[in-house]
Amino acid sequence: QKEVEQNSGPLSVPEGAIASLNCTYSDRGSQSFFWYRQYSGKSPELIMSIYSNGDKEDGRFTAQLNKASQYVSLLIRDSQPSDSATYLCAVNDSNYQLIWGAGTKLIIKP
Amino acid sequence: IAGITQAPTSQILAAGRRMTLRCTQDMRHNAMYWYRQDLGLGLRLIHYSNTAGTTGKGEVPDGYSVSRANTDDFPLTLASAVPSQTSVYFCASKAGLNTGELFFGEGSRLTVL
Numbered sequence: 543q544k545e546v547e548q549n550s551g552p553l554s555v556p557e558g559a560i561a562s563l564n565c566t567y568s569d570r571g572s573q574s575f576f577w578y579r580q581y582s583g584k585s586p587e588l589i590m591s592i593y594s595n596g597d598k599e600d601g602r603f604t605a606q607l608n609k610a611s612q613y614v615s616l617l618i619r620d621s622q623p624s625d626s627a628t629y630l631c632a633v634n635d636s637n638y639q640l641i642w643g644a645g646t647k648l649i650i651k652p
Numbered sequence: 653i654a655g656i657t658q659a660p661t662s663q664i665l666a667a668g669r670r671m672t673l674r675c676t677q678d679m680r681h682n683a684m685y686w687y688r689q690d691l692g693l694g695l696r697l698i699h700y701s702n703t704a705g706t707t708g709k710g711e712v713p714d715g716y717s718v719s720r721a722n723t724d725d726f727p728l729t730l731a732s733a734v735p736s737q738t739s740v741y742f743c744a745s746k747a748g749l750n751t752g753e754l755f756f757g758e759g760s761r762l763t764v765l
Contacts, residue, residue, distance in 0.1 A: 576752055584759075586695070586742075586756055634752075638750055639700070639710075640754065
């Protein structure tokens with residue numbers, strides 16, 4: 543069974559520090575990887591996508607992908623209280639269906 | 653504002669009753685999805701539709717049915733609700749199969765007693 547694993551947290555990070563969120567996946571054929579943010583009581587929203595090995599930066603967010611290790615991460619620099627949310631890792635399978643992790647709850651402490 | 657509209661936003665339902673959750677999108681997206689989200693389990697795919705006129709089963713399809721008569725609408729029906737179907741239900745869409753971004757509706761919170 544295809545799986546995406548995330549630490550459920552909560553991960554507590556001081557304001558201004560770097561938050562590091564991690565995700566592993568089981569399907570070696572996966573080619574597309576996504577990070578969604580979900581605020582409490584709201585729907586998920588896409589914040590980062592990554593398709594090739596290495597780093598992809600977008601503002602304070604950096605996604606990192608290592609296909610050999612089947613590992614994808616999200617770094618949030620200069621963490622703000624507004625970054626407090628649950629972060630969902632999602633991976634496309636060979637049928638273009640998204641396989642979802644259960645999410646990591648991030649708490650940014652002022 | 654373009655997007656996905658779900659209805660109802662919240663519903664309490666007696667076990668055994670039939671319930672249809674409505675989903676409408678105005679983005680002309682081909683692919684549409686129904687997920688349920690339960691604490692600690694993340695998003696689980698119930699049914700999907702890659703294009704109007706076609707549907708497929710996801711990870712947890714039992715007890716649910718869908719139809720896709722046109723591009724915009726993708727209703728989810730619980731034929732005879734059971735308490736284990738208590739959950740938050742999200743409808744989502746994307747423009748094409750190999751595009752990355754899923755757009756979500758605001759969710760429908762369903763409680764089955």
